[in-house]
Amino acid sequence: MYLSKVKSSKKELSAVKFSNCSDCDTLYTLNKKHFLYYKEPTVLKYLIYIDQQVKEYALNHLFSESLNMFHKNISMYEYFVFDNGKTIIYATIEWFNDIHCNLPVLKILNRFSKTLLKWENLLNYSDKFIDFYGCEIVFMVPIDSNRWNRAVVNKDATKFEIFGIAPIVFQEMSTRFNFIDDYQPVSIKSNEEFLMTNKIAIIHINNDFKVPLVYFDIFQITYRDVFYHTTTPFLENQIKLLLTPEEPYTIYEKLLLPFDHQTWISICVTFLIAFVTVFIINLFSDNIHELVYGKGVDTPALNILSTFFGISLNVLPRKYFPRVLLMLFIFFCLVIRTCYQSKLFEFMTTLMRRPPPQSLDDLIKRNYTLYVHENHIFYKEYMIDEVGVNYKNANFNEFLNLYANYSQNESIRAALPVSSVFQHFQESVDKKSYHWLELNNQLLFVNHYGFAYYGLTFFSTALQQTVNQFISSGILQHLFDTNYNRKFSFRFEQNSPTVLTLHALAFGFYIWLATFGISIVVFIIEISVWMLKNRKSRSAGKDNKKYQKYHKRVKYCKVYPSMFDSSQTQNDIIKPATLKKFKVHKNNSTSSKKWPKPATILNA
Incomplete structure (x- = not known):
């Protein structure tokens, strides 16, 4: 989806074009700063914030080199480039090497179609692991992945320690999907390079070490893929929740899945109206029964159920409008019965999981047990140039010690009720600090492997001003509307049968109810006319009886x-x-x- 001209109540973005950037789509300008919205066939989207001093050739080189960072089968990634080398990268890249027990066959989990503007494969990624029971699958997470794990490496890169939540995630997934948990460090120098481009540093990953699955998440510019360097100090405070996948529906629960609640209520109301009508007609005389039902009909209520299940009727009403009403009811029952049978077949032949919680309030009401991960890290001020890394007002060893102290206690796994987690969440953060994330009581991100996740990051005042510009311009809101909400819906709206709603069947309901009302009015008019004629015939019959009595007296x-x-x-x-x-x-x-x-x- 291309980013159109965004209008805001305070500011308006103006679109310009790069003359030498053939692959670029549109560049948006805000307060003399550029926002480039870029789209590539194998990439969903990413937005880059660029300083005006960066030249066009440097941007082209940055784009071309950044595309070589990742595997060719990229699902989605996006990143922001701030001025003066301050970079925040968000990347979610999934590829899967379908080894089939060491057979090198590439298997693409998902690809975003540029022409159709939707994911080609909407199946749940966790279902893919079923094909690998009994095979050894190695998962790899780059040590610069800020949201999954951290590593402490000395100057000679001889000591390697991993802290974070990645081992916990692998252990949970290996237990659930029956694969071997093999988490090993990979040589840094042989697989990853550090690339500098006009004071903007990016990581170039040479994927020589082939693994079935690689996790990427939010990370910043790094030095030797270990430490996170920005020119602005900031305090990072994150709380992450892992939610296990939902259980599938049982066979008995699928019996009610073809229709939603409103449709089931409407069907019950329709049958209630039919039974009440039969009860009211039974209060009248036998002549009216014969007029409406027909001769020889003793169980009209049972005939309603027989009509719904498709059993033919031997006796039809004598009048026109009762016949029309009966035919419409037969047609209505045919539509409902056919839709139910077809949808029930789809649900029975599809592995469907229960819908996961949509918000934090939903988690509290369902009393979920979540896994909590907390970390608090402080970065001192330093900067990166073309030559190397120069630290400003900071000592390298002091930074290492500070980082190591926080890393020892950063990974906390706890099984707590979600009410306690949410209470701790409210006590730990200030709502004014994260309102720009557009949380709005919603889960921001649910990854493709069945785990719910959200994180909060609190930057310094200098970086917060840049974020406020995103808010006022509407770009950040556009990203959350088109990225998080879409990804959230893709996770739950999979390639599975859809439930028929009342809106889809409303036309049939409205026609039947309108015809039923008209038929009732016409039926009341016919009954009134019939009763009036019967009264006149009775008065004429009394005079005839008097004459017959007199004739009998004379005759005998x-x-x-x-x-x-x-x-x-x-x-x-x-x-x-x-x-x-x-x-x-x-x-x-x-x-x-x-x-x-x-x-x-x-x-x-």
């Missing part, structure tokens, strides 16, 4: 002989209009006899 009325005249015919007798009122005369001859049935009278 008994007919007696005295009810009609002898002159009337059979057809006239049946008609109700021919019925007449009569009086029953008491007659002994007739009263003792039973009246014949109307059918016998009609047949007479």
Whole structure:
């Protein structure tokens, strides 16, 4: 990512070009000082702060020589060059010689693609060690690596002692990844040279001694790769934490990984709405049940689960909108079921680790146990020129003794609860001294081997003024935004299946919920119209029943002989209009006899 024109509330950077620097990208000027943002195909990025007195040819020579410092398969490094030879270099370079038990086959752990602007290999570097079980792997750390180890060498380079955290790291990694811990000193003269260029010194490493892995980290200009020389004295106070890699997910935990929490909650709410709708419809009459569910549906709640698992339904609703709602619910269940099955297959076939803590507060809440490394070193004032090393107001032996005294107690390994570590961290430093590091309660750096790390460095007032210029110009913030945050995300966002979020499935949820609401409104209207029609049919049915009762009374009325005249015919007798009122005369001859049935009278 190229550094564009940075705007700040106080200052603004102006971009110029070097005329003789073909490999340089852009030079930014701030307060008559240059900031060169440089990019090379095998290098991610680095920013160089240069004094105006440095000539362009010296810069070109510095760039060309600095590229020869490292192995050709460089992952990333960046460094700052301050004026008058004050240099602070930050380098993180990883290469791995895949020996396969002494077979010299080069294996590139990672490479940053210039065209795609991303890492080509996003796999966890620690997984690479699985291929080397049973093989002897030698790790090497240059003795000038300020953040990993230190060495004390006499004038004749005959005595060699190592202090620092590098042996501790190797021991932890060898136990975890099952390789042999072989930490040996390397000849200084045969492998490393001291290069001077116009009062700017850099280290030229001749990688004759081939090892599988080399660690580099923050370091300064050195003399004979042993001591750290700057023209400004400063006090360095660092606290580093090592966090072991997270454990992988179990098979049962992966069952819930395909969706995030919001998606699972939305799915549960969807089924809750469906079950509540079934419960409300069950409160109505059987006619409404048949209208919504269809004939012969006795278990509608079980049908919802059957639809989700893809079991077909034999009975469909009679009305249009219940059918549309059912089809949309079937489509919704199909999408959810397909996404879950595909993502579950990816998670089951991938070795995934739990997400590491994102901040110091996260460490405290999880009650992590960390390994702590502290060191306090004071550098006296001295300077470097083209001829050699000239010490200003300092004695070489005094410096050696001071350095040795601090080195004896600099490596402290302790298993402490993170709450105690964080409390000690707050008590040991002043927040005003490290605010320029943009800590903001975040872990600044997590390396590619699964260890979390952060460090704090407190410079003198003279160097702090230069750092303040970085802050006000926005360059330092740009570096942390594009480097630390990106590296932090690359460590955790690996080439692994991504969890489906609610945002990815929101379109399906919104369509189903909108259609469900419209269907409910239309369904209520249909129920109201159906109930109104049913009420009218009931009122018409009452009048029809009255007529039927009257007709039955007339039809089955008994007919007696005295009810009609002898002159009337059979057809006239049946008609109700021919019925007449009569009086029953008491007659002994007739009263003792039973009246014949109307059918016998009609047949007479």
